Amino acid sequence: MQARITMAVPNLFKLCIFAALVIFAFNTGCSRKNSSVSKSESPENRFKIIGYLPNQANLLASADQVDFAKITHLYIAFVNPDSLGNLMGTANLRAMAERAHSRNVKIMASIGGGGAPHYYPSFLTGEKKAKLIDDLVNLAVDNKLDGIDVDLEGALIDANYENFVVDLAAALKQKDKQITAAIATVYKDQFTDKALAQFDFVNIMSYDRTGPWRPEKPGPHSPYEMAEEDLDYWLDTRKIPKEKLTLGVPFYGYGFGGTAPESISFKNILQQYPDSVMQDEMKINGGAVYYNGIPTIRRKTELALQKVSGIMIWQLLQDSTGKKSLLGEIDEMVKKKK
Numbered sequence: 001m002q003a004r005i006t007m008a009v010p011n012l013f014k015l016c017i018f019a020a021l022v023i024f025a026f027n028t029g030c031s032r033k034n035s036s037v038s039k040s041e042s043p044e045n046r047f048k049i050i051g052y053l054p055n056q057a058n059l060l061a062s063a064d065q066v067d068f069a070k071i072t073h074l075y076i077a078f079v080n081p082d083s084l085g086n087l088m089g090t091a092n093l094r095a096m097a098e099r100a101h102s103r104n105v106k107i108m109a110s111i112g113g114g115g116a117p118h119y120y121p122s123f124l125t126g127e128k129k130a131k132l133i134d135d136l137v138n139l140a141v142d143n144k145l146d147g148i149d150v151d152l153e154g155a156l157i158d159a160n161y162e163n164f165v166v167d168l169a170a171a172l173k174q175k176d177k178q179i180t181a182a183i184a185t186v187y188k189d190q191f192t193d194k195a196l197a198q199f200d201f202v203n204i205m206s207y208d209r210t211g212p213w214r215p216e217k218p219g220p221h222s223p224y225e226m227a228e229e230d231l232d233y234w235l236d237t238r239k240i241p242k243e244k245l246t247l248g249v250p251f252y253g254y255g256f257g258g259t260a261p262e263s264i265s266f267k268n269i270l271q272q273y274p275d276s277v278m279q280d281e282m283k284i285n286g287g288a289v290y291y292n293g294i295p296t297i298r299r300k301t302e303l304a305l306q307k308v309s310g311i312m313i314w315q316l317l318q319d320s321t322g323k324k325s326l327l328g329e330i331d332e333m334v335k336k337k338k
Contacts, residue, residue, distance in 0.1 A: 047311075048072050051066065051316040059076070059096060065317060074100050093109065097143055108145060108178070109149070113151050124156070124161065147177040148180075154187065179198060181196075200244070202244060203312035205314070208221055212263065227300050227303055231245070231308060242309055253266065255284070255288065257288060259285040267320045270320045274324075297329050305333070313326075
């Protein structure tokens with residue numbers, strides 16, 4: 001009996017050591033794997049690719065044209081109050097949120113826009129402001145949105161803007177919702193530091209330097225140099241951290257002179273002139289159209305990867321497809337940097 005026990009103990013000891021080594025290796029490997037996956041999949045750690053989608057009657061059908069695998073955030077543009085204060089364009093938001101979240105994409109409802117209703121200023125103060133904020137918070141909560149994007153421009157960045165975004169931010173954060181903004185350097189003096197501090201991040205509209213409203217100043221409306229200047233201002237002069245900034249790029253062009261179209265999507269430019277994909281200017285109908293082709297979009301994406309935390313796109317339905325897709329180029333460059 002003693003001899004059998006003496007022989008068994010070493011074997012048992014070896015077995016225990018082997019098991020311990022296996023458990024250690026397994027736990028260490030799993031720990032590293034889980035850490036890596038968590039970091040790569042967290043929306044907060046990803047380089048942001050934000051795409052606006054027009055809030056049309058056929059919103060769900062429009063979403064079928066969106067490649068969710070190539071964006072991190074989807075902004076529905078726009079949800080605004082009517083003259084009585086009732087929010088318009090709220091249909092299908094819940095379904096859109098479910099679709100976005102199933103693809104690991106955050107979704108926001110955007111208010112305002114370049115063509116915001118003329119009566120908007122009255123909703124930024126007093127009882128109307130309180131109602132609008134309540135309605136927007138309820139909209140985000142009820143439809144499982146990730147937050148609200150504030151795209152108030154021009155005269156709507158008035159004396160009431162700061163208080164409005166302060167109150168909206170506080171109400172949204174109580175519900176664990178985000179608040180972002182679209183900003184343009186042309187309005188830089190209208191944004192207070194306190195207002196800008198309310199946003200989780202801001203998206204620079206680095207386009208529309210000129211356009212059909214300035215026929216006397218034809219030329220590129222979104223040149224690469226504008227992107228550089230805009231980033232320098234918001235990073236260096238206004239001291240907004242890079243983690244809270246994205247660079248906006250246009251998927252459209254403006255025409256000047258002759259019978260050139262005043263505004264045209266990148267998709268339509270290539271449908272009519274397929275060889276225009278690698279340039280930023282196209283002569284047409286006695287005039288010219290200016291836009292961002294693939295080389296400029298690639299340069300701007302590289303700039304954003306170096307200096308800020310994302311790219312914002314106005315807007316997704318204006319893109320071309322396949323190898324001529326601007327979103328595809330952005331996605332390819334971002335993946336190369338990972």
